[in-house]
Amino acid sequence: MSTDFELEKRLAAEAAAALLADGMTVGLGTGSTAGYFLAALAARELELVCVATSPATEAEARKLGLRLEPFDSTDKLARLDIAVDGADQVAGDGWIVKGGGGAHTREKIVAAAAERFVVIVSSDKVVDEIGPPIPLELHAFGLAATLERLGDARIRSAPATPDEGVLADWLGPVDDPAELAGRLDTTPGVVEHGLFAPELVSEILVGRGDEVERIEPG
Numbered sequence: 001m002s003t004d005f006e007l008e009k010r011l012a013a014e015a016a017a018a019l020l021a022d023g024m025t026v027g028l029g030t031g032s033t034a035g036y037f038l039a040a041l042a043a044r045e046l047e048l049v050c051v052a053t054s055p056a057t058e059a060e061a062r063k064l065g066l067r068l069e070p071f072d073s074t075d076k077l078a079r080l081d082i083a084v085d086g087a088d089q090v091a092g093d094g095w096i097v098k099g100g101g102g103a104h105t106r107e108k109i110v111a112a113a114a115e116r117f118v119v120i121v122s123s124d125k126v127v128d129e130i131g132p133p134i135p136l137e138l139h140a141f142g143l144a145a146t147l148e149r150l151g152d153a154r155i156r157s158a159p160a161t162p163d164e165g166v167l168a169d170w171l172g173p174v175d176d177p178a179e180l181a182g183r184l185d186t187t188p189g190v191v192e193h194g195l196f197a198p199e200l201v202s203e204i205l206v207g208r209g210d211e212v213e214r215i216e217p218g
């Protein structure tokens with residue numbers, strides 16, 4: 001019997017939506033699993049203030065009647081109570097990879113601003129070890145020089161990000177996610193990469209069959 005990954009995504013999303021309460025400020029992730037979360041959240045009809053991590057999420061959240069605020073003003077919303085987002089890879093030690101949808105820069109900013117960052121995935125996202133591709137957002141300025149410095153990276157055939165970044169993927173080995181994350185963090189021209197450290201992740205909700213498993217990194 002084949003696994004129903006869409007059901008698993010929905011179950012994980014519903015479990016995350018159950019964590020929210022009236023008055024919370026909420027970061028909304030991007031992607032199909034985050035889409036299930038938006039629907040589950042809207043169905044709860046809570047009083048919330050939300051920020052979106054992509055134009056697609058913003059449009060969907062508006063359609064569902066969720067209250068949105070911009071996240072680019074300096075006088076409010078410096079912290080969020082919770083952020084909920086999907087992932088491309090989830091390892092047992094809490095390292096995750098995001099950015100399959102190209103939104104990892106905004107997603108990481110929102111996750112880092114949240115008291116609690118909850119990751120929701122179907123069971124096929126769970127891996128023994130993190131591996132390539134690792135999504136990258138690169139500055140357009142000096143692109144050839146950045147690619148040369150990176151070596152094992154390839155431009156993705158995708159439109160520019162809302163922040164005018166160029167999407168690419170690291171295709172080299174990922175022997176040590178912390179070492180690679182450190183290297184990418186200090187490579188000029190790399191705006192952001194899709195490696196999210198365990199310290200950023202409060203909990204991971206994995207839909208598995210008709211149940212939801214909870215992983216608490218670290």
Ligand code: 5RP
Pocket residue numbers: 029030031032033034085086087088097098099100101102103104107
């Ligand atoms: C977008 C992301 C997504 O959360 C990630 O790609 C998972 O997407 P999906 O839930 O559609 O499998 O990081 O940048």
